[in-house]
Amino acid sequence: xxxxxxxxxxxxxxxxxxxxxxxxxxxxxxxxxxxxxxxxxxxxxxxxxxxxxxxxxxxxxxxxxxxxxxxxxxxxxxxxxxxxxxxxxxxxxxxxxxxxxxxxxxxxxxxxxxxxxxxxxxxxxxxxxxxxxxxxxxxxxxxxxxxxxxxxxxxxxxxxxxxxxxxxxxxxxxxxxxxxxxxxxxxxxxxxxxxxxxxxxxxxxxxxxxxxxxxxxxxxxxxxx
Numbered sequence: 001x002x003x004x005x006x007x008x009x010x011x012x013x014x015x016x017x018x019x020x021x022x023x024x025x026x027x028x029x030x031x032x033x034x035x036x037x038x039x040x041x042x043x044x045x046x047x048x049x050x051x052x053x054x055x056x057x058x059x060x061x062x063x064x065x066x067x068x069x070x071x072x073x074x075x076x077x078x079x080x081x082x083x084x085x086x087x088x089x090x091x092x093x094x095x096x097x098x099x100x101x102x103x104x105x106x107x108x109x110x111x112x113x114x115x116x117x118x119x120x121x122x123x124x125x126x127x128x129x130x131x132x133x134x135x136x137x138x139x140x141x142x143x144x145x146x147x148x149x150x151x152x153x154x155x156x157x158x159x160x161x162x163x164x165x166x167x168x169x170x171x172x173x174x175x176x177x178x179x180x181x182x183x184x185x186x187x188x189x190x191x192x193x194x195x196x197x198x199x200x201x202x203x204x205x206x207x208x209x210x211x212x213x214x215x216x217x218x219x220x221x222x223x224x225x
Contacts (some may be wrong), residue, residue: 003178003217007044015138017041017045017046018040018218019042019138020049021209022198027101027102028102029054029095029097029103029105030050030052031053031095032106033061033085034055036083037079038107043083045210050080051083052087055086055151066134086210096130099144102131103135104131105137106118117151119172121175125177128177135198139194170173170193173195177197182221183221184217186214203219
């Protein structure tokens with residue numbers, strides 16, 4: 001969650017704030033808004049973007065407005081950027097805008113697990129159709145499919161720089177959009193894998209375009225083999 005003196009959380013939510021630097025100007029869909037943590041960081045550093053966030057849990061939205069300043073980013077700022085909140089199914093065919101999204105951020109979980117729809121190729125094909133030209137999808141794919149087993153049995157998972165291949169969401173996305181998927185290379189103990197669609201950006205230029213906090217991380221993106 002958001003700290004009072006900073007938009008950074010030290011958690012995976014921070015990674016989403018690197019997306020605006022590599023997409024066209026246009027609306028960003030946030031599928032799985034939660035309490036609006038990522039929306040705060042994006043609008044602080046890229047204040048001209050319009051974010052449209054979908055969240056199924058209306059109670060969570062009300063709590064975020066009361067305690068996490070969500071209502072502040074719902075107000076249009078001096079640069080024209082703001083957050084629009086939609087309560088409903090983020091994967092509905094109606095969750096779209098005319099002309100398409102410049103970016104789609106996907107962070108959809110239920111009971112601690114990634115939504116099963118994100119393990120289906122058809123879901124990713126449908127989301128890609130909601131993008132404008134040169135738009136991109138960035139997604140938190142969770143960890144390896146068997147990470148829950150390791151946690152429940154208090155066993156340290158084997159360290160491998162190819163553990164992302166054990167993630168069904170990345171595999172489904174790669175099948176749906178062959179040759180268009182990139183992955184963020186993390187430390188072996190990291191529990192979350194990130195994927196990005198579209199051509200691999202110029203990593204040096206991207207690193208210079210993002211907030212300093214994120215600059216080292218964006219250089220870790222690679223092609224999915």
